[in-house]
Amino acid sequence: MAMNNMSTNGGNMGDKNIRTIDFKTLFRNNIRNYSMFLILALIMLIFAPMVSWRNFGARNLTNIFFQYSYVLILAVGMVQCIIILGIDLSVGSVCAFVGALTAMIYNSGAGMPMTLAAALVIGVSIGAFQGFWIAYMKIPAFIVTLAGMMLFRGLTYIVTNINPISLKDNGYSYLATGTVDEVLKLGPIVDTGSFRLYPASLVMGVALVALYIISEVIARNKKIANGFEVSSTLIFIGKLATISALVLVLAERFAEYRGLPIVVLVVGxxxxxxxxxxxxxxxxxxxxxVGGNSRxxxxxxxxxxxxxxxxxCFMGMLAGLAAVISTGYMNTALPQAGLNFELDAIAACxxxxxxxxxxxxxxxxxxxGGLVMSAINNGMSLMNLGQHYQYVVKAMVVLLAVFYDVYTRRKAGLG
Amino acid sequence: MDEYILEIKNLTKEFPGVRALDNVDLRVKRGEIHSICGENGAGKSTLMSVISGVYPKGSYEGQVFFKGHETAYHSVKDSEKEGLAIIHQELALSPYLSIYENIFLGHMQTKFGIINWDRYIKESNKYLKIVGLNEPPETIVSKLGVGKQQLVEIARALSKKADILILDEPTSSLNDDESEKLLDLILEFKKQGITSVMISHKLNEVLKVADTVTVLRDGKSVASYDVKADKLTESRIIKDMVGRDLTHRFPDRKSQPGDTVMEVKNWTVYHPDFHKIKVVDDVSFFLRKGEILAFCGPMGAGRTELMMSIFGRSYGSRSEGEVLINGKKPDLGSCRAAMNAGLGYISEDRKSLGLILIQDIKTNISNASLGKISRFGIVEGHQEMLVAEKYRKDLNIRSPSVHQMTRNLSGGNQQKVVVSRSLMADPDIFIVDEPTRGIDVGAKSEIYSILNDMAAQGKSIIMVSSELPEALGMADRIYVMNEGKIKGVLTHEEATQEKIMHLALVN
Incomplete structure (x- = not known):
């Protein structure tokens, strides 16, 4: 077999004794990882002229996070389920159930930390219950969570008596719709009347960028010291610069509107x-x-x-967290809350x-993936296109995304 | 008519980053048995895929002539139409359909879309007779053994009126008896004028049936011999395959087994589905420090089942008996427990039980011993890389880096990854199940050296092997099994192929 013709070329960019991966190989190995970022940017850019660039606005970007964080949180759990060849269809119902229970707990006078802890504990318990049937009783996850979907929807109706539970005050919804600056009562550091900048997200952004750069540099030096392959200096700096710039721009956007959303911290x-x-x-x-080959x-x-x-259990816990976020966002616990959440999370995956x-x-x-869906929903909302059209477009995007994935995977020889 | 039914000129086929075939020439005479030999990764399977149209015209350079005209296949269907049938190493039958359905699947004639099954049942009998398979055509294929399934495949090829049969490692999963029958069948076809192209690692079989042998190495056709005229020998073929002489197929070893480290007493294992059937029946054996044991016997003798049931009860509904390790009775209830007790197991089925094919070399090596390279549950990536690199070098795993996905490695290199994983887990008792199945001669001898080194370091090795020369060359003692029982044990000095066969099959 012909070998060794693909991976190394001894040091370009003047690096001495550093084994670098050439750009072509790097590109080919990572095209799949980066292409989704490009598609996200592309979707935002396609919408932009149609909504007079409002979708890049400070207010809109902040709102996207307020509105769609629950999908991101659920997707983080769902990806693990799908990796081990499972699925969780129950997360929407679980969100409604945990939302209703925590609304009652909160209204009974427990503070927000207690309520959040209760949500996580209830979520983990639900996850453990379903996980028990799946892992130890060997019932397919699809069946167990399909049952869970019906079970927890039914239980939600029973505990709420099919009535919305409104929250006694705004304390509950801070987590979902508040910002760090508001909670800490930080005033704007720049204020010209029409243009304000709140500090928290700027501080956070700069700190994150600093941490990121330091850790990447340390990791790269360690790799070089061990004689492993690294990307060339130019590519490395380019990558650091791009990611840092993205983080700082997003931080500035948040700062311009209401500051750093708490929910962004939670998701982050x-x-x-x-x-x-x-x-x-x-x-x-x-x-x-286990997902790659369980036997x-x-x-x-x-x-x-x-x-x-x-x-x-992780999935259950994250569903509990998403329940608090989505209930807080609606500012009331609805019996029919969480409808289709599972589908959004699966699609994001x-x-x-x-x-x-x-x-x-x-x-x-x-x-x-979750942000791509959010960007589409958001762009279409800004264009005043209703839910019905959003479903049609999302359907096509899921289909095309998976097609693209299968296609590139086949080309890369990953089967 | 031309003398050559199949002719290939200057064939080159490239995959991204790899030249799988490099200017290959091949000429197959009408009516002969033509054998293609080469190490794993030499390009044999790729060559067959080009011939049969799996890779369509245009995806390769060079010319393929079949029956005198150049082929331009777009799919396997096109080549089948012209009378070319290929039987892959991994059988492609539909397991839950019957024999006759499988034979005619994909090429039955219908009337208004309706199939006259009665006619095909009758017709399938004809083909079953030719291949010598004595089973009712209604039998569900998954109930047949591998050998019989292979015969169904051949019947299927015949029913397509094939002029040329391409067989990819036809005997790799058959026992000696079944192999014998299959080879006779191929010889029988030759009398009827059917040409066969046979890919095989088993050189004795090649020399027995083939008229012509072509050797591939690194994607190039290096030599072609007329078996009779050139008085071809195994060592000649091996030399061409590896490009060097393999003087010591089994490296020399001085063994001085020490004390008994493991003892299995009256071990009985019941079938996982049929709880009354004993798959392993009252087996007792012992293993000494620094010793290599071989377990021989025909397919289905219960060897793999015995080993897997010992290793974490990975087989069977339940088991009875005792396993003593260093005189104690350890917990062997799960694979992890067995590993903690000092056992290691390498499965015979490296693709579905050994590797995680979608993961890279590094991850596959470290998966079983993450505890050694992690602190507080966090994996130390650099250490992992260093360990993986070490094994890649020590075991000569041929790949550009440890980031290569194991799916893309050749069989021999995949096996070395599996072995690396077990070495990293560092067991005292190493159970290897068919360690050299389906891998090339060069890699085989490397695996033998590794096992010898381990034994020299005081590890004990149990080797399940269906290749008698391997067992004879490697083992200090050979246990012979059949029908779930141990039929006898032979020392290195007294063992011969005949004695082993005699023990297994006669008494």
Whole structure:
């Protein structure tokens, strides 16, 4: 077999004794990862002229996060379920159920921290219940969560008596619709009357960029010290610059409207934690291993039942979190809340490059997938096109995204 | 009519980054048995895929002539129409359909879209007779053994009125007896004027039936021999395949087994679905430190089932008996527990039980021992890379980097990845199930060296093998099994192929 003709070329860009990956290989290996970002940008740019660039506006970008965070949070759980060849159809009903229970808990006088903790605990319990049937009783996830979908919808109707539960005050909805600047009562640092800049998101943005650059540089130096392949200096700097610029621009957008949305912190933390779990921990490796080939994983000494169980507990917990966010956003707990949430989360996963064959999928990918859907919904809303059209367009996007994914995968020889 | 039924000139086929075939020439005479040999990754399967139209005209350079005219196939259907039938290494039957349905699937004639099955049942009997398969045509294919399924495949090829049969490793999953029958069948076809092209790793079989042998190496056709005229020998073929002499197929080894490390007493395993059937029946054996044991016997003798049931009860509905390791009775209830007790197991089926094909080399190696390269549950990526690189170098895994997906590796290199994973887990007792199945001669001898090194380091090895020369060349003692029982044990000095066969099949 012809070999060694693809990967290394000894140091361009004047690096000495550093093994660099040439641009073509890097591009080919990562096209799938980056193409979703490009598509997201493209979709925003296509809408822009039609809505006179309002979709890039500070107010609109902030609102996108207020409105669609629940999808992003659910997608982070859903991607894990799909990686291990499961699915969770119950998350919409679970959101409604947990939303109703937490509204009651909150109205009974418990503070917001207590309410949030209760939501997470109830979510994990529901996840554990479903995970038990799936992992240990070997009932397909599709069936268990289909039952869960009906069960928790029914329980929601029972506990709410099919009446909306309104929240006693605005405390509950801070998490979903408040900003850090408002909670900390930070005034604008720039205020010309028509143009204001709130500080929290700017500080956060700069801090994140600094942390990001430092950690990337350390990681790269460690790789070089060990003699591993790295991308060339130019590409490395280009990548750092692009990502830093994106973070700073987004931070500025938030700062211009109402400051840093709390929900962005929540989503950000969730993404960071689960990205870290999936990529850097033993547990994450086991999740991918079970999804990639459960029988092989088993013979490697991996307890695949336990892994499945844990993944559904995670999903339950994230559904609980999404429940608090979505209930807070509506500012009331509706018995019919959470309708089609599961479908949005699943669609975000498939748009974000998760493989239906299991074992493949990333948190960052599905977040971009969720943002693609949000950008489409939002753009169409700005154009005053109703829900009906949004469904049609979303359907086409899911179909095309998966087609594109299958196509590029086949080209890259990934089957 | 031309002398050559199939002729290939200057065929080159490239995949992204890999030149799989490089100026290959091949000429197959009408009515002969033509064997193609080569290491894994030499391009044999790619060549067959080009010939049969899996890769359409235009995706390769060069010319393929079939029956005197140049082919321009767009799919396998086109080549089938012209009388070319290919039987793949992995059988392509539909498991839950009957024999006759499988034989005629895809090329039955219909009247107004309705199939006259009675006619096909009758006709399938004719083909079953030719291939010597004595089963009612209504039998569901999944109930047949692999050998019989292979015969159904051949019957299917015949029913398409094939002039040329291409067989990719036809005997790789058959036992000696079944292989013998199949080879006789191919010889029988030759008498009837059917040309066969046979890809095979088993050189003794090649020399037995083939008229012509073509050897591929690194995508090039390096030599073509007339078996009789050139007095072709195995070592000649091996030399061409690997490009060097393999003087020691089995590396020399001085073994001095120490104390008993593992003892299995009266071990009985019941079938996972039929709870009364004993798949392993009252088996006892022992293993000493630094010893290599081989387990021989025909397919279905219960060897794999025995090993898997010991390793974390991975087989069977339940098991009885005792396993002692260093005199103690450890918990072997799960694979993890078995690994903690010092056992390691390499499955015979590396694709579906061994590797995670969509993951890279590095991850596959580290998956079983993440505990060693992690702190507080966090995997240390750099250490993982270093370990994986070490094994890639030590075991000579041929790939540009450890980031290569295991799906894209050749069989021998895949096997080395599986072995690396077990080495990293560092077991004291290493159970390897068919460690060299379907891999090329060069990789085989590398695997043998690894096993010998391990034994020399004081590890103990149990090797399940269907290749008798391998067992004879490697093992200190050979246990012979059949029908779930141990039929006898032979030492290295006293064992011969005949004695093993005799023990397995006669008493």
């Amino acid at each position: 933390t969730t993404v960071f934690v689960f990205h870290f779990i999936l990529n850097n921990t033993v547990l994450g490796r086991y999740i991918y291993a 092989s994983a088993k013979l490697s000494g991996i307890n695949s039942e336990l892994i499945t169980f844990i993944v559904f 498939y748009i974000g490059g998760v493989s239906a064959g299991g074992g493949i999928g990333t948190v960052v990918g599905v977040i971009v």
